[in-house]
Amino acid sequence: MPAPIRIVLNGAPRELPGPLTFTQLIDELSLAGRRVAVERNGEIVPRSRFGDARLAEGDRIEVVIAVGGG
């Protein structure tokens, strides 16, 4: 069993079961199939890298969507 890691997700602390890939994170958040964009520590994580890039302890993650606005 990998050790749990702690990240900051959309500004709130969150514990994950281990160094998940971004695909696994999206699944964990019930966001699979939804149009989202992800930033890690201020850098975009392209969707093409979701399968192999892994989260690391202390990562600051932003997951955003499009909402109504002017």
Added chain:
Amino acid sequence: MNAPEKVAAEDALVVAGREYRSRLLVGTGKYRDFDETRRAIEASGAQIVTVAIRRTNIGQNAGEPSLLEVLPPSRFTILPNTAGCYTAQDAVRTLRLARELLDGHALVKLEVLGDPQSLYPNMPETLAAAKTLVAEGFQVMAYCNDDPILAQQLEETGCVAVMPLASLIGSGMGILNPWNLQIIIDRAKVPVLVDAGIGTASDAAIAMELGCDGVLMNTAIAKARDPVRMARAMKAAVEAGRDAFLAGRMAKKPYEASASSPATGLIQKS
């Protein structure tokens, strides 16, 4: 094709090399629900719609429809904005996320605000953000104040459109300084769109009569008593204003009446 459509097709709004029939751009905020959003936007005839980029509510939106399902990018040009950003850095980050969200889409609305009361643009930060974004390949439509020099600087930075305010965002105060807008319109080589401050249909018509290339609005439609009907009114106003601009208004003749009916052939006692 009937005549009015033909006129519209010939008089396209061109932004970043792409042609649009509609010169009305609309925001998608402040509606009661997605159904009202969709119906109002359909009625407006808008082809470019603005959206905001926000954090997902983790664990709270599974199964809910999303805005981009209601307004699919296959049918609309989605214009992500940076509303709520107060620094160039936040605006650039937001639009990089937007580009990723929209599969590499480059056309964006930049707005960097100065303070939360006035929502007046912070122009030094707007210019700094525009410079970075243009260098990264974004096509930037920039919300700005109605200063002709700053509008020109945005254009020189490489913005594809400048979007001066008519009055404060969401105020519905209409066009407070048509003279400044006129100077911006006369000088600009990129499209000038009035963004912010439109309250009712006549405001949109006046903007277009001044020679604006388009009008962007949100609250005037969303906060009307009947948003769908107001969307229809705005569509008509933008088209009427554009036609009036192209037709060229008659000269104003103060203190000089001119009868429309013949002055001769009157029945009268002689």
